[in-house]
Amino acid sequence: MKSIMVGSTNSAKVSAVMQGVQAYWPEANVTGAEVSSGVPSQPIGLEQTMQGAINRARAAKLEGGADLGVGLEGGVMKIGGNWIMFSFVAVTDGTKEIAIPTTGTPLPRSWGQAMIAGGELRPHVQSLGLEYDYAKGVNAILTNDIVKRDEMFALAVKNALAPWVNPEVYESK
Numbered sequence: 001m002k003s004i005m006v007g008s009t010n011s012a013k014v015s016a017v018m019q020g021v022q023a024y025w026p027e028a029n030v031t032g033a034e035v036s037s038g039v040p041s042q043p044i045g046l047e048q049t050m051q052g053a054i055n056r057a058r059a060a061k062l063e064g065g066a067d068l069g070v071g072l073e074g075g076v077m078k079i080g081g082n083w084i085m086f087s088f089v090a091v092t093d094g095t096k097e098i099a100i101p102t103t104g105t106p107l108p109r110s111w112g113q114a115m116i117a118g119g120e121l122r123p124h125v126q127s128l129g130l131e132y133d134y135a136k137g138v139n140a141i142l143t144n145d146i147v148k149r150d151e152m153f154a155l156a157v158k159n160a161l162a163p164w165v166n167p168e169v170y171e172s173k
Contacts, residue, residue, distance in 0.1 A: 002021070002028040003066040003067050004028055004029065004067065004069075005032070005069050006069075007032075007056025008032050008034070008035070009033065009034045012137070012149060013153065015135065015150055016151075017154075020154040020158045024161060033060055033063040033064055035060055035063060036056075037071075038051065038052065041120055043074070044077065045077050046075075049074070049087065050088045050099050053088035053099055054090045054097065056073060057097070059071075061093070069094075070090070071088075071091075072156075076107065076121065082107075083107040084104040085104060085142075086101055087101070088100065088101050089157055089160045091160045096164075100156060102152050102155075103152060105142055105147065106142075107121075111125075134149075135150045137150075137152075
């Protein structure tokens with residue numbers, strides 16, 4: 001049975017990884033560990049967000065001695081004048097490592113500006129009087145509950161696991 005350690009104890013993130021992992025390995029044991037991302041609490045840009053996910057995956061792998069460590073990190077970036085909320089998912093077995101971005105959701109311009117000024121997305125949303133649900137995330141607020149964070153993460157986890165579920169293709173010449 002596969003053992004997977006998630007670099008977070010956030011129940012929404014652990015649940016999302018469980019959904020993604022169990023699509024391939026229904027009997028997998030998925031648990032979370034509190035680890036540091038090593039990046040600011042609100043990562044800005046591709047590099048910070050990706051590095052946060054990688055750091056979490058590596059630390060999770062070391063923390064629990066699992067077969068795979070998984071890290072998820074959310075960030076914001078500006079693309080073509082628009083602020084986008086997105087995430088990275090990273091997976092490592094201690095030898096092989098992959099990090100992939102998730103889909104993005106456009107943010108209201110003022111929200112992106114608040115992030116540059118040192119704010120964090122969740123507290124900013126709450127300060128506006130909007131109800132934040134950890135499983136659904138900001139995505140659900142912005143898409144009228146159609147796109148949810150846990151679903152977005154689960155799909156990204158399924159994609160990131162491809163080298164482990166189909167190794168003969170990835171190792172072929």
